[in-house]
Amino acid sequence: MIYIGYLVQALAGLLDMALTLVMFVVIARAVLSWVSPDPHNPIVHIINQISEPILFPIRQRVPYMGGMDLSPIIALMIIFFLQTFLVQSLQHWAAKLIY
Numbered sequence: 001m002i003y004i005g006y007l008v009q010a011l012a013g014l015l016d017m018a019l020t021l022v023m024f025v026v027i028a029r030a031v032l033s034w035v036s037p038d039p040h041n042p043i044v045h046i047i048n049q050i051s052e053p054i055l056f057p058i059r060q061r062v063p064y065m066g067g068m069d070l071s072p073i074i075a076l077m078i079i080f081f082l083q084t085f086l087v088q089s090l091q092h093w094a095a096k097l098i099y
Contacts (some may be wrong), residue, residue: 012090016083023079024049030072030097 029051037044058071 001097005094008090008097009094012087012094015090016087019079019083019087022050022054023076026054026072026075026079029055033069 025047028047032044032047039045054075055071058074059069062074064070066071
């Protein structure tokens with residue numbers, strides 16, 4: 001059982017890093033929306049490709065409020081919830097399996 005605990009602990013760490021990376025991409029996308037970057041810039045293109053599958057389903061369900069796109073804020077709240085609840089639950093479960 002100890003090896004399963006270490007596996008779950010490693011998966012929790014990977015999930016935490018992935019969610020942190022996605023959080024930074026969503027923040028970068030929000031900052032880029034304030035300026036008009038060159039759409040042909042490869043970094044802007046990559047940020048858009050990574051963040052669009054996350055933000056598009058939220059945009060479909062949440063209307064613009066006063067001309068403001070609230071989807072990045074909602075996405076960040078969901079990511080924060082997943083980091084707080086899911087990752088910590090996996091880490092707690094792994095600790096029970098290890099000890």
